[in-house]
Amino acid sequence: MRQFFIIYFFLVALILTVFGFRGCKSDNTPIEVFPDMDRQAKFHEQGKTSFFDNKRMDQEPVAGTVPFVTEEQKVYPHLSPDNRFRENDYLVSGRLDAETFGDGIPVEVTWESMKQGQEIFKIYCSMCHGESGNGKGVVANERYEYNTIASLLQTRLIDLPDGEIFNTITNGKNTMGPYGTKIRVEDRWKVLMYVRALQRAATSSIDDVPAENRGELGL
Template sequence: MQRLFTTGLVVLALLLAGCRGTQSDNPPFHMNLDMDFQQKFGPQEANPFFEDNAAMRTPVPGTVPRGELRDSSALYRARTEAGEYVEEIPIAVTRNVLKRGQDRYDVHCSVCHGKSGAGNGIIMRGDYGYTPASSYHIDRLRNAPDGYLYDVIANGVRNMPAYGQKVPVMDRWAIVAYIRALQRSQNASPDDLPADALSQLKEDGGPAAKQTGAE
């Protein structure tokens, strides 16, 4: 029994000596593999199984990844079944959607179109030789279908580049919603207010009340 105990102490001491923390180029001993070593190919690694030796494979022709069917023409292409631009945003425009649209607009659009959408972004104010960006507050863009704005974001127009690879579908619609909010901020009337808010303004004698009274 004493010999067994002594042997156990020696083995334990050897095991503890192996945990002394020194650096080594050799892989550690794994009593439990824990999926540390897997038969797999890394990015851009060659695979001799295929004729082109490429481990990274393209999808089988005609297949669609799960969740990527994109069967809604209005949502993904901003077009009706007849091929016309959709008139209205095909998603619910919530406060969160507008906040997301503002965030993405500030990142991708404001440098040219400006924070207010007037076409006076920071790179338009310098002598850089850029074609002036359009103001969103002109009648042509205020009256354009929502689908047109989406299409311009996705595919570009004239000197404006396409952002289809940078801005996902739902973010494009969020930006469209925010652009509409910017347009409304510069082109609102008392008729846009709910009846209770308009009544309150009349009682307070604000600018909207004066404008309504003048009409």
């Protein structure tokens, strides 16, 4: 009988603790059996600390930190994550209007910018498209099996307006990712410049090189 009362008592206590106060509101601090990370020593914005010499919890960014919203994103808001494309600006869209891509490079074509284009192409494009642009970069082999990569030297792309290729670099196409947030707008035109140079190199003959420059080719 005694046992029965003990079990009965615990059962009532259990039912009460589990179901008894459901929905009840209380202003009391909850009992913390496992406080886990409810309270922890951490820095709050605008807080004070003796850890740093200037006694501030929030510190200036380290010199050379790349800002999330760059100066360029202020000038070209479409590059900022929460802004849409500005359709009518040829420099940033490669488009003349919503439907038509334009032809022509809106930044100055110089030897310097061409070399920058080459550098950026090697960093961002060559692992897929290959250093010569033939679509056979290192990831296009049996091991990585990335085999949808386009050759940039095909006639269709040679004939494509500059703006459309610029748009592909900015926004990507099918299985190619976008580079609009990774490569600055002028630099994307420089990459395009270099793509044009690769196409030219792949389709031209020695007759295209002026006689006085042929010596520079080391042939």
